[in-house]
Amino acid sequence: MQFEFSANPLGKISTDAVLILARQSKKEIKFLTDLTSFNEKLRKALLKAIETAGFKAKRGETLNFYLGEDFLAKSIIVLGLGQEQEFIADDLRQAVGSLAGKVRGKISSIALQIPSEKEITLLQKDTAQVIAEGSILGSYEFNKYKTEKSEKNLSTIIISGVNSTSVKEGIEKAKIYCEATILARDLVNEQAAVATPTYLSDLALSIAKKDPKHLTCKVFGKKEAEKLGMEAFLGIARAVDAEPKFIVLEYTPDKMSKKEKLALVGKGITFDSGGINVKTGDGMIDMKCDMSGAAIVLGVFSVISKINPSFPVLGIVAATPNLISGTSLVPGDVVKAMNGKTIEVLNTDAEGRVTMADSLSYAVKEKATKILDFATLTGACMVALGTDITGLLSNNKDLAEEIKKAASAAGEKMWELPLEKDYKELNKSEVADIANIPNTRYGGTITAALFLEEFVDNTPWVHLDIAGPAFLAKPNELGPKGGTGHGVRTVLNLLS
16 A cells, blocks of 8 residues: 655645545534635535434444535545544544445545644654554455456555645554564465475575564474474374474564564464364364464564664464374373373364474474463453454463553554463373363363463563454454454554
């Protein structure tokens, strides 16, 4: 998507549509766009149309007003941002995203004004960023396998009346964030037959090659993983002939201003059948999304050199499908993780946490000072928080607060759940150090996080259960059905 700047007022820009932003104040609709560039006759006609249509300026609500041949623009679109007193930055991001989705296939250019800091209580840099993010992400579609593709998509945003450095910085930041998010979306939306462990490892290697000064990539196959003692990961992988891949990306800055090393761990189950504890047909349909955590890690590393954090960052993915064969794990099997702890596998459909036992152990081995993991881990998290909110669990209050702050700025909803120590008893095994499922159906998100905590060795750690928001069952304001890349922009905020 192209962003252009024009010194002309909105009424004198040739474009498919002029966008007017509006929100609800206490008694009336308040415009955040200067209408004085339109003649009095047009202003009156527009206000009459708004009144006649009963337009209320709810978030994402639109009113289309078509113009005659005397005007450079073909139409005016009035876009609602919701209640003035309840407004947050994400309302603007989501409203613009919703509009971008609605006009897909209909118009290719829109002109708009960036609201002033006084009007919207946001720095213009941040306003420009959220508008750009909404425009790009709302326009996204995964159409690789469609024979008929939209010929006309929103491709140009014209900014009227302002050409400041801060606005340009906000737009450039949005482009970086969206580039990483879209890569994550594409990986999740890709069919499992294509997005294999080898595909992910090849992508990781190609990412590292783009900046060899700061990035390295190591890929361990089965033999290397065996030498490292990754029996947990390899236990899940042993059902398939395809080579599993343990992927390690590392970013190193030119100068380190902080004595820390952050590890990003992403669950990398490229397709989850449930193993011997096979899922139902309906439960298996979207299971190509079970590598959404891995997609976050790869998306972040694809742009990390542009973000340029001042401390080393590790990206760790244990990539394998969870399938069924004569060599599959069966309930009652015991595997040993890299840190020496033994795991009794009571249910093969709780496989992600087993592979992540080795990923987290590796992060500790590499002396990570902070660990952040992403996993589509439990259906219980969706029962607790719905499909839009990530469950956050942590052994470190300060790190949890950092993540929540970064997530809030990104508009990615997260809610902290307790890491209840008394629930550790529920993960006990009679024959091994720990079982991969608890002895109760209740508190599944917490007991899963407590399982993972066994492998972080007291390192400050945050677990993000993204089972709900990683994959949309139906479109929302920022994208169509499918992978969302939820979590990418939170991490980029953290690194920034």
